[in-house]
Amino acid sequence: MTQINVRVDGASYSDDVEPRTLLVHYLREQLGKVGTVVGCDTSNCGACTVHLDGESVKSCTVLAVQADGSEVTTIEGIAEGGELHPMQKAFHEKHGLQCGYCTPGMIMASIDLLKNNPNPSEHEIREGIEGNLCRCTGYVNIVRAVQQAAGKMSSTAGAQA
Amino acid sequence: MIPASFAYARPTTVDEALQAIAAGGDDVKIMAGGQSLIPVMRLRLAAPETVVDLTKVAELRGVREDGDSLVIGAMTTHTDILRDPLIAQYGKLIAEATETVADPAVRHRGTFGGALAHADPAGDLPAVALALDAEFVIAGPGGARRSVPASAFFVDYLTTALDEGELLLEVRVPKLGEGWGVRYEKFNRVAQAWSIVAVAAAVRMEGGRIAEARIGLTNMGSTPLRATATEQALVGADVSLETVTAAAAQAAEGTEPSSDLNAQADYRQHLARVLTGRAVRAATGL
Numbered sequence A: 001m002t003q004i005n006v007r008v009d010g011a012s013y014s015d016d017v018e019p020r021t022l023l024v025h026y027l028r029e030q031l032g033k034v035g036t037v038v039g040c041d042t043s044n045c046g047a048c049t050v051h052l053d054g055e056s057v058k059s060c061t062v063l064a065v066q067a068d069g070s071e072v073t074t075i076e077g078i079a080e081g082g083e084l085h086p087m088q089k090a091f092h093e094k095h096g097l098q099c100g101y102c103t104p105g106m107i108m109a110s111i112d113l114l115k116n117n118p119n120p121s122e123h124e125i126r127e128g129i130e131g132n133l134c135r136c137t138g139y140v141n142i143v144r145a146v147q148q149a150a151g152k153m154s155s156t157a158g159a160q161a
Numbered sequence B: 001m002i003p004a005s006f007a008y009a010r011p012t013t014v015d016e017a018l019q020a021i022a023a024g025g026d027d028v029k030i031m032a033g034g035q036s037l038i039p040v041m042r043l044r045l046a047a048p049e050t051v052v053d054l055t056k057v058a059e060l061r062g063v064r065e066d067g068d069s070l071v072i073g074a075m076t077t078h079t080d081i082l083r084d085p086l087i088a089q090y091g092k093l094i095a096e097a098t099e100t101v102a103d104p105a106v107r108h109r110g111t112f113g114g115a116l117a118h119a120d121p122a123g124d125l126p127a128v129a130l131a132l133d134a135e136f137v138i139a140g141p142g143g144a145r146r147s148v149p150a151s152a153f154f155v156d157y158l159t160t161a162l163d164e165g166e167l168l169l170e171v172r173v174p175k176l177g178e179g180w181g182v183r184y185e186k187f188n189r190v191a192q193a194w195s196i197v198a199v200a201a202a203v204r205m206e207g208g209r210i211a212e213a214r215i216g217l218t219n220m221g222s223t224p225l226r227a228t229a230t231e232q233a234l235v236g237a238d239v240s241l242e243t244v245t246a247a248a249a250q251a252a253e254g255t256e257p258s259s260d261l262n263a264q265a266d267y268r269q270h271l272a273r274v275l276t277g278r279a280v281r282a283a284t285g286l
Ligand SMILES: Cc1cc2nc3c(=O)[nH]c(=O)nc-3n(C[C@H](O)[C@H](O)[C@H](O)COP(=O)(O)OP(=O)(O)OC[C@H]3O[C@@H](n4cnc5c(N)ncnc54)[C@H](O)[C@@H]3O)c2cc1C
Pocket: A042, A043, A044, B029, B030, B031, B032, B033, B034, B035, B036, B037, B038, B039, B054, B074, B100, B101, B102, B103, B106, B109, B110, B111, B112, B113, B114, B115, B117, B118, B122, B123, B124, B125, B162, B166, B167, B168, B169, B192, B193, B194, B195
């Protein structure tokens, strides 16, 4: 067992983990953060995407010990004061989901995309979420949701500036 | 599935890493970004006794200049490469290939050195390193350094010149500045997919003629290859559609690509010719 100290969604945790524990299993099984899901065994689907020190990662392809000393943000940590994050709202309003299994990862990947590129073209959105697979929607509404969130988020950022 | 149990070491310097590797028993695996190693361990295709994780070895990360060369630390992530100003200026071929690797989340963790040490025939960076005649700087168990040229580094399928206990430290590539045109042309069918075939081309032009040509082929054999016949046909030739087309027609000469679910060997050879034509046309501005 190895001790790790990590901040997850704003709270600090100190835990013993086996080195082989994947970050996604630590989040789900030790912290109960079951909003982050596992969709594959091959690092392809992106359903498990979280932010590690502000950058998107596939949490099934990171060891929990590697998060020691880091800040993790999951889908459970992005709403503020009971208000959905603009990206969550946009997925809801634009029907960017059907079964919803890919959604936590899609949202975390999309937030990462907008951080690096606040006004992406449709093509850039499709490239930005290329590591996230959806078996239901055909992606059209997902792209629309990201476009809506980009508009909202840049206009709020503009209003604050 | 989750990986089998292993002992875990997280060194912070190269010396500590070499010690941890030496002390790790018979079956030690070095972990860079883990983006190939963790999937393989999850599928239990690898079950090392010890994992030595390099993510905290800061001295291995970053790009610097050394005279006419760029020196790229093994732990420089794909994302670092895409944001690096020296790469943007002198390493555009590396950047073009890196952009096609996997997806943003994998590129945040996967590394330049890890992708080369992994030596997957379908990986995008080995052919680029070969085309650039990169030099691989390697540290051995006692700390001794040696340097291996790309032509000797890629030995076979998933096999490099790295011996047990050795650590890849950095990779030196020539700066390609004024006069050089480059292009990485990758053919695949779905998002975040590996290359079925890809071509890395770097061409230096002088007074309307081709002075130097470097062409690397991805996934045309168990290691990356140079399209030697095409290179020879291009050097000294004028920059024209006819010469480039004729030279590209020789791109698959001497190759023995595999046949698999993605493509038959003869189709791969066809792709090599077509992609070489596209890459050289783009690199020369035709
Ligand atoms: C979904 C997905 C899609 C992908 N698509 C592509 C693609 O299209 N093109 C592509 O090129 N790659 C692709 N990759 C692989 C990606 O590029 C990886 O980043 C890369 O292959 C391995 O880099 P890494 O840093 O993660 O290395 P690791 O996985 O940590 O290590 C890989 C191997 O190299 C060895 N190693 C690593 N560093 C060193 C060192 N410094 N010294 C000695 N040995 C070392 C390790 O022991 C291990 O055997 C993909 C990966 C995934 C998960």
